[in-house]
Amino acid sequence: MLRLFWTPAAWLLSGCAAVSAAPQEQMQTVASTQQGAVITILGTAGGPPPHPGRAQPSTLLTVDGKRYLIDAGEGTGYQLQQAGTPPGKLNVIFITHLHWDHVLGLDYLMAVDWMRGRTAQLPIYGPPGLDDLIGREFPKVKVGEAIFRAQASNRPEISTLYPTNQVASCGPTEIFRDDVVKVTSVCNSHFAQVRSVPHSYGEDRALSYRFDTKYGSVTFTGDTGPSADLEKLAEGSDVLVSEIVDLVSIEQDLHRVDPARDHSRLMVHMAHQHLTAEELGKLATRARVKKLVLTHFVIGKDFNPEGFVAQLRPYFAGEIVVGQDLQRTMLLGK
Numbered sequence: 001m002l003r004l005f006w007t008p009a010a011w012l013l014s015g016c017a018a019v020s021a022a023p024q025e026q027m028q029t030v031a032s033t034q035q036g037a038v039i040t041i042l043g044t045a046g047g048p049p050p051h052p053g054r055a056q057p058s059t060l061l062t063v064d065g066k067r068y069l070i071d072a073g074e075g076t077g078y079q080l081q082q083a084g085t086p087p088g089k090l091n092v093i094f095i096t097h098l099h100w101d102h103v104l105g106l107d108y109l110m111a112v113d114w115m116r117g118r119t120a121q122l123p124i125y126g127p128p129g130l131d132d133l134i135g136r137e138f139p140k141v142k143v144g145e146a147i148f149r150a151q152a153s154n155r156p157e158i159s160t161l162y163p164t165n166q167v168a169s170c171g172p173t174e175i176f177r178d179d180v181v182k183v184t185s186v187c188n189s190h191f192a193q194v195r196s197v198p199h200s201y202g203e204d205r206a207l208s209y210r211f212d213t214k215y216g217s218v219t220f221t222g223d224t225g226p227s228a229d230l231e232k233l234a235e236g237s238d239v240l241v242s243e244i245v246d247l248v249s250i251e252q253d254l255h256r257v258d259p260a261r262d263h264s265r266l267m268v269h270m271a272h273q274h275l276t277a278e279e280l281g282k283l284a285t286r287a288r289v290k291k292l293v294l295t296h297f298v299i300g301k302d303f304n305p306e307g308f309v310a311q312l313r314p315y316f317a318g319e320i321v322v323g324q325d326l327q328r329t330m331l332l333g334k
Helices: 010-014 076-082 106-115 130-148 228-233 247-257 264-273 277-286 307-312
Strands: 037-043 058-063 066-070 092-094 124-126 164-166 173-177 182-187 207-213 216-220 239-245 291-298 319-322 327-330
Touching: 037 076, 037 216, 037 239, 037 291, 058 076, 058 207, 076 106, 106 130, 124 130, 130 164, 182 228, 207 228, 228 277, 239 277, 247 264, 277 307, 307 319
Parallel strands: 066 092, 092 124, 124 164, 216 239, 239 291, 291 319
Antiparallel strands: 037 058, 037 327, 058 066, 173 182, 182 207, 207 216
């Protein structure tokens, strides 16, 4: 997560921390059909503040008509609708970690999903603390639920529709399986260096997820730094959907906007708990990943995400796709 909002200058910086850019190679745009596997990037911005042209992080994986949402940043409900998949069509949600930019869209998503008639449960998987997070969301939407109930008296309580499943092990652990996907998780290194004191639910954890399907495999890094466990999880993946950071442009902006402040702790977080192009390229090469799809851009004002291709190329020879909101790619593989 881009934490520039912790400083007084951050709101100035964060408003322009991501740049809308056409990808180096446009993803193949396809309709969500009943057969096949499609990855749709819903939001590519890193960090909670608004970023012109980019929504907060979330990705949709559709496999043979079943829909799996990975993360739910602010605006995810709108992005799903734009992508032709209203919340009512989701089957399962997977949250990588509990930073704001990955969860602030959940309350709206659940409220609108209920309002539009959901009756089947929509399970949510994630790290410890997920129970607490979702439990606090229900009171927030309770007033609206009571108002709308006059028009929908027979609908189930919202709180009964979204069961949580906290991943207790750091893995590798198979956490979910149905007739089209197998999902395996590991803990990554997003909280390895800079961390808060333990909460009532324990220490903060961030998860990476691998989806294995008959069409191939896709691994989602979530937010992470270099991670041996993630590298093993991604071994042989057809697609690695990854976050990426540009340290130079971030540090330049920090010093330009707020030169008197000590930014060293923030830069430790950026350098060790996010993936630079070099570290990502090396990880993807060692894991024998076929294609990189870049998202969650943690960048400074003047950095064009297209620049990541040149940064990655010395370390990764495979296909590189610079993500853009609402782009789709087919998952091709075995």
